[in-house]
Amino acid sequence: MGFSNERFVGMYRSLLLLRKLEEKAVEMTMTGQLWGWLHSYLGQEAVAVGVCAHLRNDDFVASTHRGRGHFLAKGLDPKRMLAEVLSRQDGVCGGKGGEIHIADWERGIIGSTGIVGGILSTATGVAFACQYQGTDQVVTCFFGDGASNQGSFHESLNLASVWQLPVLFVCENNGYGEFTRQQDSMRVTDIAIRAQAYDIPGVVVDGDNVLTVSAATEEAVARARSGAGPTLLECKTHRWLGHYTGDPQGYRSKEEMEECRRTDPIPRFQNHLMEKGLLTEEAAQQIEEDVDREVAAAVEFALDSPMPLPETALTDVYSKAP
Ligand SMILES: Cc1ncc(C[n+]2csc(CCOP(=O)(O)OP(=O)(O)O)c2C)c(N)n1
Numbered sequence: 001m002g003f004s005n006e007r008f009v010g011m012y013r014s015l016l017l018l019r020k021l022e023e024k025a026v027e028m029t030m031t032g033q034l035w036g037w038l039h040s041y042l043g044q045e046a047v048a049v050g051v052c053a054h055l056r057n058d059d060f061v062a063s064t065h066r067g068r069g070h071f072l073a074k075g076l077d078p079k080r081m082l083a084e085v086l087s088r089q090d091g092v093c094g095g096k097g098g099e100i101h102i103a104d105w106e107r108g109i110i111g112s113t114g115i116v117g118g119i120l121s122t123a124t125g126v127a128f129a130c131q132y133q134g135t136d137q138v139v140t141c142f143f144g145d146g147a148s149n150q151g152s153f154h155e156s157l158n159l160a161s162v163w164q165l166p167v168l169f170v171c172e173n174n175g176y177g178e179f180t181r182q183q184d185s186m187r188v189t190d191i192a193i194r195a196q197a198y199d200i201p202g203v204v205v206d207g208d209n210v211l212t213v214s215a216a217t218e219e220a221v222a223r224a225r226s227g228a229g230p231t232l233l234e235c236k237t238h239r240w241l242g243h244y245t246g247d248p249q250g251y252r253s254k255e256e257m258e259e260c261r262r263t264d265p266i267p268r269f270q271n272h273l274m275e276k277g278l279l280t281e282e283a284a285q286q287i288e289e290d291v292d293r294e295v296a297a298a299v300e301f302a303l304d305s306p307m308p309l310p311e312t313a314l315t316d317v318y319s320k321a322p
């Protein structure tokens, strides 16, 4: 991977930002500052960072109900993201999207939907638009293991394969769909094997290692950009918390919950960078303090922002007629 040292350190900072902002958001849910629940991305950060490291600003990202990591890694301003999660006026969607419906076209973030698997067909449509318009943009579509049982997964992979669309399907396999284990909802262990049915590459990587995710993405993005078609990339990862904040998780043991943190992507990458001489203790400390400041500023910005006014309820709902 031809990344500069600064770029690797930047990925480390990105991992920390995703982690710390998410920890803050979870805390805000628990203390009642953030209403409703949150589908925490804690533990899965290496997938978003490793994949988005290979995307250009004008490439597209499609996401899920667990999408904050994808948005941040694609460059969304943490302040405007947190304000959106808190349903505030200064949120990137004016506070009307909330946790799940976050979009930012300036950064190629086309959004997500609460319909599990629904976004795959939208992403495939955007990839068709890129191909039709003759651009070399690439679409990345994140989704979960549970979503790979939906019809839209199979339809989208089939069409993307037939038309050789510039799309990367990234399955974040955290082993659970809500409260159901993967092995109770499908017979295959590797979801990537499903790519064979559509004659496209299916690749399995350790999703808690930002370097393996990054290396596989580099190849898949190059393939898509060159017109050679889609790839299915399965990243095996771990969902540290419940399906949503407040989920009592009676369906998994305490040991399992502890065990899943063993592959924490952040110390793994930190150790790697230190071994290679790319990061010192002091630099790591500085980055951490810098990220803490950025998170604190995002919290202040979001809490200071007012709620949307009732009279704006219908603004930005319909697009203008051409
Ligand atoms: C079509 C549809 N069916 C069911 C649900 C309820 N639901 C919300 S999230 C979820 C689990 C999705 O699992 P997975 O795709 O593995 O994503 P993860 O939550 O693990 O990130 C389900 C079943 C839904 N939102 N949409």
Ligand SMILES: [Mg+2]
Pocket: 144, 145, 146, 172, 173, 174, 175, 176, 177, 178
């Ligand atoms: Mg899952």
